Every structure is written in structure tokens, then in C-alpha cells.
Amino acid sequence: MDIYSYLSGYADGEGCFCVALSKSERHAFGWEIRPSFSVSQNYDRAEILHLYKQYFSCGSIRPDRSDKTLKYEVRSVRDLVERVIPHFEKYPLFSSKRKDFEKFALVCKKMSRREHLTDRGFREIIELVFTINTGKRKYSKEAVKI
Amino acid sequence: MDIYSYLSGYADGEGCFCVALSKSERHAFGWEIRPSFSVSQNYDRAEILHLYKQYFSCGSIRPDRSDKTLKYEVRSVRDLVERVIPHFEKYPLFSSKRKDFEKFALVCKKMSRREHLTDRGFREIIELVFTINTGKRKYSKEAVKI
Numbered sequence: 001m002d003i004y005s006y007l008s009g010y011a012d013g014e015g016c017f018c019v020a021l022s023k024s025e026r027h028a029f030g031w032e033i034r035p036s037f038s039v040s041q042n043y044d045r046a047e048i049l050h051l052y053k054q055y056f057s058c059g060s061i062r063p064d065r066s067d068k069t070l071k072y073e074v075r076s077v078r079d080l081v082e083r084v085i086p087h088f089e090k091y092p093l094f095s096s097k098r099k100d101f102e103k104f105a106l107v108c109k110k111m112s113r114r115e116h117l118t119d120r121g122f123r124e125i126i127e128l129v130f131t132i133n134t135g136k137r138k139y140s141k142e143a144v145k146i
Numbered sequence: 147m148d149i150y151s152y153l154s155g156y157a158d159g160e161g162c163f164c165v166a167l168s169k170s171e172r173h174a175f176g177w178e179i180r181p182s183f184s185v186s187q188n189y190d191r192a193e194i195l196h197l198y199k200q201y202f203s204c205g206s207i208r209p210d211r212s213d214k215t216l217k218y219e220v221r222s223v224r225d226l227v228e229r230v231i232p233h234f235e236k237y238p239l240f241s242s243k244r245k246d247f248e249k250f251a252l253v254c255k256k257m258s259r260r261e262h263l264t265d266r267g268f269r270e271i272i273e274l275v276f277t278i279n280t281g282k283r284k285y286s287k288e289a290v291k292i
Contacts (some may be wrong), residue, residue: 001237002148009155012194013187041159045241048158091147095191 007055008091010048015039015097017104021128021139028117031144033125035108036083038073046070056083081112100132108131152199154237161185163250165195165275167285177290179271181228181254184219192216202229227258246278253278255257277285 016038023037024032037059041049047060047139049072059074085105092098115121130141151249162184170178184204187195189254195207205220220230231251238244253274276287 001154002151005148005151006158006237006240007154008147008154010159011155013156013159013185015279039159041241045243047241051240091152094152094197095187095193097191119223 002124003051003055004087004091007052008088008093011039011088011137012093012095012097014041017132018100018105019098019107019132019135021126021129021144023139024083028056029122031126033107033111033129035071035073035077035080035104035111036075037080037104038071040069043070056087058083077111080108085109103128103132149197149201150233150237153198154234154239157185158239160187161280163243163247165250165253165278167272167283167290168222169276169285177270177272179253179257180221181223181226181250181257181273182221183215183226183250186210186215186217188215202233202243203231208213222275223254223257226278231255249274249278281286 018036018038020032020034020036022032024033026032046061047093052072053059053061053073056074056079058076058079059072061070061072063069064071069108069144074080085108088101089105093101101133107125109140110121110125111114116125127146130137162182164182164184166180166182168180169176172178185198186193192207195216198218199205199207201221202225203224204222205218207216207218209215210217221225231254234247235251238289239247242284253271256262256267256271262271271289272287276283
């Protein structure tokens, strides 16, 4: 048994590579860009979440909004770039979720190089973000344009 | 990358080891016992279902009842006992779904030995079935008693 491949397989089904956008006066161009990797599970089957936390040595486990599940989540861009992304580059997803991961990874790497603080970098990131998990967004791309 | 561990990881999240019961005059004691292993996925991410079908060399892929997803399913007791169960014994689940799998495997093995056709075997299988995926059943255990 190879636990690394196992965790990738589990994430292919249950994992989420998301980039949330929210209005924020404290952030450059008035928008906070918040990437996260998360997996959720019912309370009675939470073992796998602890396995992720232990293996990645980062992130946290907490109740999901719905209160019916637990969520393991990594939000730190540094942890995403140094721990989470290298794992999924080495043990890649087989489904088309891989395309989302690749764009997610690009966003995180750009942010770790502080590119989101420049005009051009911000625009490039927003373009990428709107091609990930399309159809679930509160704001349209037009609303975020600078 | 180890595809075997990957498939177990995916199944830990998305897989179902189920035993359906339905009234049937054609079956011993008036009940059909129908075990199945299945995994579902959206149409645009169905690659993983084909991977299961290819690897297990059995089962079928078809639209799920909801029509919004595709389901890979193995229903043949022989295929379950000879192909699916040995895989999950070699690459076991980490979450508590493993307990469901172990009871499911026991039911399938008993059925492959034709034990469900005997009074005692039927009763033992029904006892097991009502400890798997509890809370989703159409019939109570009392209704199935012989």
C-alpha cells in the first residue's frame, strides 16, 4: 500500500482546489484572493482528514459550514506551495480535476512570488481563477476587473 | 504513483459497498439479496470510472438514477469475490468504511458458497446486512425475518 497515491485518489473524489474572491479594502485592488485545498468527510469517518494533516504537517480540521461534516483545509499560500502542490505534482490526479489543480497551482505560485500585487499579475490571476470550478461564483469576472 | 492505492483512496471517499434487499418470489425465502460495489462521478470527470472498469476487468458504467452522474458498478457475486474484494483486502481502506467493506466481503463470500440458500446462512447474512450502511433501508430487519 502506498499512502501517497491513496491520498491523491481520495482527493480526486473528495478534494477541492478552490480560489475564493471577496471584496476587501485591506487588499490590493480591493479584492482578497484566497486559495485553499480542502477535503470534507462525515464525523464518523474523519480518520482520513487526520491522515492528511499528519502527512502534510500543516492545515487544520474544523466543522464545515453545514455542521454535518468535518473539513481539513490548508489556506496558507506558503504551505500550499511548499507542501500540498508538490505532493499532487508527484502523485497527480487522474480525472479532469487535474486541470483545476494545475491552474490552482499556478495561482498559488504567482501569489507566493507576490505577483498579485502588480496590475498585470492581478489580472492574470483573475483570468485563471475564473476558469477554475466555474459556475459557483458570487462575483462575475466583470465585477472584479480593475 | 501506485494506481492500486489510488483506486482504494478514491473508493474510500466515493465508493459504496452496498447490499440491497428486495421482495422476490423467485428467490429463496422470498427475498433477493443483491450486493454491489459502485463508484459515481460527474460525466465530465468519468475517467476514473473507466480506470476501475479496466483494472477490475468486470462491471459496467451507466447513468445513475439521478441522470446527473455516471456510475461504475459490479453486481456479479463471482466478480466481487474474485476481483473486487481481493483488491480491497490487499489495499485496504483507511476510514471506518473499512468495517462496512469487511461485512460486505463476508456477505459476498457466504453467497458464493451458496449459504444464503440455507435457513441458517440466510439469517446470518440478513444480520450482517443490517449492520452495513445503516439507516437507509426500505425494509426493517423484522420484515425480512423468516
